[in-house]
Amino acid sequence: MDYGMIGKIEKAKRYAEERDRIKFTSFSVTIQGENNPHTVTYSDGEWACDCSFFRSRGVCSHSMALERVLEGMLPESAVTSR
Secondary structure, three states: OOHHHHHHHHHHHHHHHOHHHOOOOEEEEEEEOOOOEEEEEEEOOEEEEOOHHHHHHOOOHHHHHHHHHOOOOOOHHHOOOO
16 A cells, blocks of 8 residues: 555544534435335435425434434534434
8 A cells, every 4th residue: 555545544534533524415315214214315404304204294213313323413403303
């Protein structure tokens, strides 16, 4: 492995430990619920989930689970649960 790659690997490790460097702007994930998989998206500070609970309440266990997983990596305005 060349010296340049070693430096990049070390920098990547440091960035990964400094989670406040990372801010998500958009993504789409699938969460396996108890009965079915659900697609959760985040874009421009807005959550969406294809489950019926989210459609009626604007929040659900799937979106709240992702908020917990991504704690500290989303803008405060995106956090609905605590």
